[in-house]
Amino acid sequence: MLEKILPTQVASYETYEDPAEATLFPEEEALICDSVESRRREFTSGRYCARQALARLGYSVPQPVLQGRRGAPVWPRSVRGSITHCRGYRAAAVGSASEVASVGIDAEPNEPLPDGVLEVVALPEEQVMVKELLADAPEVHWDRMLFSAKESVYKTWYPLRRRPLEFEDALIDFDRVEGTFSVRLGSHVRGAQDFPREIAGRWITGNGLVVTAIALSVASGSSVDSGL
Numbered sequence: 001m002l003e004k005i006l007p008t009q010v011a012s013y014e015t016y017e018d019p020a021e022a023t024l025f026p027e028e029e030a031l032i033c034d035s036v037e038s039r040r041r042e043f044t045s046g047r048y049c050a051r052q053a054l055a056r057l058g059y060s061v062p063q064p065v066l067q068g069r070r071g072a073p074v075w076p077r078s079v080r081g082s083i084t085h086c087r088g089y090r091a092a093a094v095g096s097a098s099e100v101a102s103v104g105i106d107a108e109p110n111e112p113l114p115d116g117v118l119e120v121v122a123l124p125e126e127q128v129m130v131k132e133l134l135a136d137a138p139e140v141h142w143d144r145m146l147f148s149a150k151e152s153v154y155k156t157w158y159p160l161r162r163r164p165l166e167f168e169d170a171l172i173d174f175d176r177v178e179g180t181f182s183v184r185l186g187s188h189v190r191g192a193q194d195f196p197r198e199i200a201g202r203w204i205t206g207n208g209l210v211v212t213a214i215a216l217s218v219a220s221g222s223s224v225d226s227g228l
């Protein structure tokens with residue numbers, strides 16, 4: 001699914017099962033030595049996806065992907081990338097730093113958000129949009145899609161700015177027909193001044209999931225999409 005919503009400059013790998021052959025480097029193992037089994041599984045499969053995606057980008061020698069500040073994955077110096085995992089899905093996406101400034105991907109089950117969560121993560125205009133989209137296309141849980149898009153925004157933002165970004169800091173607008181969304185960061189957001197004000201992402205559904213992705217290009221200082 002990811003390949004369909006990422007530009008060709010970004011290599012990705014996704015799996016719907018935990019690969020039996022997935023292993024960790026000792027430095028990675030140390031990061032999850034106290035974790036419960038489900039966390040170990042998602043982390044290990046996420047690293048497997050990361051190495052597969054890196055191989056597709058030309059990094060054929062497997063290497064550890066450690067954790068940086070606030071949990072952001074640490075990629076080879078010349079790589080930008082992102083990891084996601086949820087029930088029944090693990091994925092990673094990477095691009096060359098010479099072309100891609102940042103990548104953010106997120107997958108969620110195509111299920112309604114728990115009661116009360118939409119009100120926390122959505123701005124008032126987003127709540128109206130979600131309501132309208134749910135009426136027009138009820139097969140997609142747009143509340144969950146909105147949440148996913150915001151997680152992708154955060155994963156794109158954080159490695160570049162290394163600052164928190166709150167849910168109310170980004171305004172998402174979905175294009176239901178085009179499979180895209182736009183992101184507008186509030187002008188009050190610290191670090192947003194020299195960040196692209198309009199960011200574009202893409203969304204897709206399938207296999208019981210909603211998946212969102214953003215790839216910011218180096219060249220334009222704004223997002224690239226799979227049309228490029």
Ligand SMILES: CC(C)(COP(=O)(O)OP(=O)(O)OC[C@H]1O[C@@H](n2cnc3c(N)ncnc32)[C@H](O)[C@@H]1OP(=O)(O)O)[C@@H](O)C(=O)NCCC(=O)NCCS
Binds near residue numbers: 082153156169
């Ligand atoms: C960190 C966060 C984005 C992870 O998203 P999630 O949907 O819970 O979980 P996912 O499985 O999709 O993603 C987890 C992966 O995100 C990556 N990640 C974690 N922190 C990150 C950060 N600060 N920056 C970039 N990527 C990060 C990691 O690779 C992690 O997997 P790993 O720990 O196995 O390496 C989320 O838990 C969070 O803290 N959100 C609050 C901030 C936010 O979303 N603000 C909204 C801004 S509009």
